[in-house]
Amino acid sequence: MLAGPVVATAAIVLATASTLANDRHALNGLFCNTKAQVEMVFKEAGRGIPFQGVVEMVNQDKVVCVHATKVRYVVRNIGSVSTMVSRGSQLNIYEATLTGLIVGGNSRPIEPPLQIFFVPTERLPSAVLLRGA
Structure with missing residues (x-):
């Protein structure tokens, strides 16, 4: 008897997570072409090298x-x-897929969109994490 409500609830949760994962987010943080580059920046910064110096x-x-x-x-x-x-x-x-930039309040599209790896300054909604699970 509980299978119907449980399945319906799970479907709503997954639909919400999917929607959040596809929503656009305007973020600050470190953005790189590859995961290895992101890892390298944080690894070197962890050794005491100034963050911007590592990026350079x-x-x-x-x-x-x-x-x-x-x-x-x-x-x-x-x-x-x-x-x-x-x-x-x-x-x-x-x-994620990079679709644009916001510079001084002006939106600039990225065509074609690019795959990008990043560590955001802001905390993302937990539902976004489902894609990588």
Whole structure:
């Protein structure tokens, strides 16, 4: 008898999580082309090298990472891909589709959208984590 309400509740939860995962979020944080680049930045920063210095070191040959503090990256289809510890804090590394930037209140689309890996400054809704599960 409980199967119907349980299934219905599960369907609502999954539908809500799916909707949140596909919502667009405008975020600040560290954004890189690969997960390995994100991990490298936090690993080196954990050794006491200034964060911006590590980002510049990773970008020595070409820009592959951005520490976005003023520009907001607009992403969708967010999923958690892994966690790591840096300076005693656990960080979630996410993968998403980059669809635009917000610069000085102006929206700028990214065409074609790009896959990107990031650690946001803001906390994301927990439902977004389902994609990487």
